[in-house]
Amino acid sequence: SSGINAEYGGAMPVKLVYWDGVRGLAEAVRLFLLYIGEPFEYERIELSKEGFGRWIGEIRHTPGLLFPNLPFLMDGDTLVSQSVAIMRYLGRKHGLVPEIEADQMKCEVVEQEIIDLKVRMNSTCYDPFMGIPGIKEGCDAGVFDHEFMKANFIKRLEDRVPMFEELLGAGFCLGGHTPCYVDFLVYEYLDHMRRFVPGPFEGRANIAAFMERVEGLKGLKDWFEGEEYKAGAYINGPIAKWHGKE
Amino acid sequence: SGAEWKDVPISCTEEGDQKWFGEMKFGMGLDFPNLPYMIDGDLKLTQSVAILRYLGRKFDMMPPDVARGDMVEQAIMDIRQFLGNISYSPQFDILKPVYLDKLRVHIESLTNFMGDGPFLFGDKVTYIDFMAYAFLLCHRALSPEDLEGPIDAYIGRVANLPRIKEWLESEECTDRIYYFHYPRPHCTWAGAPGPGP
Numbered sequence: 001s002s003g004i005n006a007e008y009g010g011a012m013p014v015k016l017v018y019w020d021g022v023r024g025l026a027e028a029v030r031l032f033l034l035y036i037g038e039p040f041e042y043e044r045i046e047l048s049k050e051g052f053g054r055w056i057g058e059i060r061h062t063p064g065l066l067f068p069n070l071p072f073l074m075d076g077d078t079l080v081s082q083s084v085a086i087m088r089y090l091g092r093k094h095g096l097v098p099e100i101e102a103d104q105m106k107c108e109v110v111e112q113e114i115i116d117l118k119v120r121m122n123s124t125c126y127d128p129f130m131g132i133p134g135i136k137e138g139c140d141a142g143v144f145d146h147e148f149m150k151a152n153f154i155k156r157l158e159d160r161v162p163m164f165e166e167l168l169g170a171g172f173c174l175g176g177h178t179p180c181y182v183d184f185l186v187y188e189y190l191d192h193m194r195r196f197v198p199g200p201f202e203g204r205a206n207i208a209a210f211m212e213r214v215e216g217l218k219g220l221k222d223w224f225e226g227e228e229y230k231a232g233a234y235i236n237g238p239i240a241k242w243h244g245k246e
Numbered sequence: 247s248g249a250e251w252k253d254v255p256i257s258c259t260e261e262g263d264q265k266w267f268g269e270m271k272f273g274m275g276l277d278f279p280n281l282p283y284m285i286d287g288d289l290k291l292t293q294s295v296a297i298l299r300y301l302g303r304k305f306d307m308m309p310p311d312v313a314r315g316d317m318v319e320q321a322i323m324d325i326r327q328f329l330g331n332i333s334y335s336p337q338f339d340i341l342k343p344v345y346l347d348k349l350r351v352h353i354e355s356l357t358n359f360m361g362d363g364p365f366l367f368g369d370k371v372t373y374i375d376f377m378a379y380a381f382l383l384c385h386r387a388l389s390p391e392d393l394e395g396p397i398d399a400y401i402g403r404v405a406n407l408p409r410i411k412e413w414l415e416s417e418e419c420t421d422r423i424y425y426f427h428y429p430r431p432h433c434t435w436a437g438a439p440g441p442g443p
Contacts, residue, residue: 066314067321067355080313082320089313101303105289106277108296113278116293123331128341135340143337163278 008075008093013039016086017059018071020044020051022234023244025083025118026071028188032087032181035219036094045070047238084115084185091181103174110173111182113160118189120156121196124149125240146241150197157193157200161207164190168210179214187214192235195244247305248409255422256281295323295377302373309367309374318359318366319374325352326381329388333427338434342388349385349392357396364403371407379404384426387437 016033018026021044033040045051045059060068064079072081073089080086091097098104127144129135164186172179173186190211194201201207215224223229235244256262256270271279280292284300291297302308309315325348332341356378360366365375382401386393393401405414413419426437 066359067317069321069324078313080317082317082324084320085313085316088316092312104303105291105296105300108299109278109291109293112293112295113280119327119331128332128335128344129337132340132344160278167277 015041015074017043028184032184087181124153125242161200165204168206298373309372333435
């Protein structure tokens with residue numbers, strides 16, 4: 001990277017805001033911030049009645065947060081929500097974005113493909129009927145068949161994982177020796193998926209090598225060897241049918 | 247943009263399925279085979295967002311504020327994906343109120359963001375306006391009363407862009423049946439068929 005783009009941000013460290021104890025959609029941003037070496041504050045909202053209350057009553061109304069959602073990033077006067085928008089923003093700020101058009105296109109296809117899979121994993125793991133007034137868990141009307149969804153998700157992975165295996169033979173998503181922002185999205189979400197459904201990832205040497213390569217990156221090595229990472233976190237929220245916390 | 251283009255529809259039938267899954271999917275030299283795909287000379291691209299962003303860069307239809315553009319793009323995708331998920335659920339009717347709650351917040355955010363417009367980013371039409379337009383038609387088909395007022399006027403402004411208006415009135419557009427989702431048995435809500443989109 002060629003150093004921070006001076007147009008960006010303010011004097012304070014950036015602030016990332018998300019639910020406490022959950023990797024979810026924010027962890028890729030944390031990993032990217034660690035790799036970049038940008039000082040940051042990670043504000044966690046407790047997964048409790050009080051925490052939900054703070055989100056709904058106060059944090060959601062942060063001035064300048066035009067499309068309130070979590071995670072969001074605060075960088076001086078700039079507020080960015082939507083994890084993909086945050087990743088692209090930080091990528092541009094630090095020059096970790098594709099430079100030529102061909103790479104830009106490839107990057108965006110890969111970005112969308114991994115997001116597609118993450119969205120499917122979310123539908124597979126979260127019961128959409130939870131919290132709907134009048135629907136009792138397990139009743140006929142609101143049955144969420146997680147195992148059925150999981151079987152379909154496995155089929156989808158069997159279709160798409162080979163494409164990632166092929167892509168990552170080149171090292172990082174765009175080839176070359178340095179990652180760009182999309183590599184952190186791919187790392188994080190492939191990790192969610194291989195923990196959830198290991199089968200389609202068996203024997204995928206390129207993917208395994210890529211995952212190790214990311215974990216060994218300067219700025220990330222310490223994180224992955226540290227206590228906090230080793231203690232484990234929820235991959236999905238604790239209410240999910242599969243949340244990934246051992 | 248005034249670009250020349252040709253559309254290659256694959257029909258939503260068994261025959262169409264066989265054509266895509268049989269010969270086309272793995273036979274077209276796409277790194278991540280998927281629909282829609284676009285071919286521009288030697289260039290082959292999948293993923294609607296990647297395609298739109300490519301065209302946005304090519305035809306100077308990118309948002310002036312990049313971070314805000316990305317945020318609006320993703321927010322638009324978010325709710326559209328949610329609608330897509332519930333539309334394929336047999337319990338679509340139970341899930342619809344959850345979607346409607348999100349839709350109302352979304353419409354409010356979009357309307358506030360746009361202000362007087364005339365488009366999402368003021369005078370400049372961007373690729374995001376076409377995403378918004380296409381998805382708002384879908385939301386409107388499900389819940390017309392939520393798409394009244396300023397957002398309806400916005401839809402009208404996009405539809406009235408000269409080449410868009412021409413397309414919408416063309417025989418090629420009006421002579422076809424368009425659904426919002428894949429109209430097969432596993433889809434509970436595909437969107438009402440009718441002439442044009």
